[in-house]
Amino acid sequence: MISKLEMFLALAKTRHFGRAAESLGITQPTLSTGIRQLEAQLGVKLVERGARFGGLTPEGQRALEWARKIVGDTRRLREEMRARHAGLAGHVRLAVIPTALTWAARLTARFAKTHPNVSFTILSRSSVEILGMIENLDADLGITYLDNEPLGRVTARPIYHEHYALVCHKDHPFAQHDRVRWADVAAQRLALLTPDMQNRRIINRYFMEAGTVPKALIESNSTIVLARQVLEGDFVTVLPEDLAGFLVQGQDLRMVPIEGSGAGPSVGLIALHQEPYTPVVQALVRTAQGLGAGNRK
Template identity: 60%
Template structure:
């Protein structure tokens, strides 16, 4: 039944039989047959379908909660048995907000040194997608904001508190300044992260509270793109200190602290709340605690 539950989860996630089959690496007829067998075993219809996917039935919605739990429990059992026999091994997938990717590298470095047989995959994603990825079992852990939007029931290790910096071309509009107030950004051409990013929403709140309507000429979901535009001249951007220092090192750019605004938001490592955690996740959370600036 386990493989059929994984098929069901994939269909619920994709909302499309063809895409779900492609994601699982099987044919669509095999997927359809697996879902029908699962419905026969459970004695209920899980999916509304005619010529195409029509959504989950009420029974399907309840079954999806159980399917995710059963599949997650089976993976935990496999990981625990493997750890008992061979030590920590396997793969762990971390979805991180773009502004925290330098911290993802810091955690993965110390974790890999302690547990070299575990392969890490790090994915850059908006915070809104990270919780969905955890629910859909597409990520094992997330690196995201802890106190700006609801997280639900998760295990969390606070890592750092954001401090915002203005990045501008060397000798630019804020040359010689030791700090910049949010209100000083009024009328300044800016390039910022795109609106779906939680960091952008935080920045917009700070600008709005200072009476600034930002003049945004370029938006991107990539911090690298923002720095490239600042370096080419004509724009400034606002980024958290850690990623700003990393991306501007050795470049002809000015990095200036922003004063005022909201208290910095905490960013941390989160994982689905389980008692106990899988051995690999427990080790990851422990290593995050060792490198944290807040624990």
């Protein structure tokens, strides 16, 4: 039944028989047969069918919740048995907000020193996408904001607080300042993250508290694009200090702290709230806690 539940999850995610089959590496007739067999086993209709996928039935929506739990539990069981037999090994899918990618690299590098047989896929995603990926079992863990928007059914481990800085060209008038104000930044030619990014919403709130509204002339979901835009023209951007410090290294760029940034929003590791975690996830959570403790010293 597990393989059929995997098919059902893929179909519910893609909402398309062909794409679901392709994602699983099987043919569409095999997928359709598997779904029908699952329906026969459960004694209910799960999927509305016509010329194409027509959505899940009410029973299908309920079965989707069970499928996620059963498949998730099965994967954790396999991982734990493998760890007991061969030690910590396997693959972790980590979804990360763009502004926390330097911290993701720091976390996985520290983890790899003691657990070299664990590999990672690190994906840059928005905070909303990260929650969806974890719920749909497309990511094992996430690094995202913890205290600004609802997280849902996850367990969170804080790692650090964001502090914000202006990034400008070395020839920009602000490059010689010790710090700048949010109101001064708002008057500049701004390149910022897109509005769908939680970081942008946080930045907008800081501007509003300073009594101003920013007008971004360049928007991107990539911090690399923002840094390059600053390097190529007379634009400035606002980024968390850790990421800003990394991006300005070896470039004709300067990082200037922004007054009033204080102890910003908390960022940390999240995982679906299900026990027990696999040994790999447990070890990664412990590493994240150690990284956070070191950052708070």
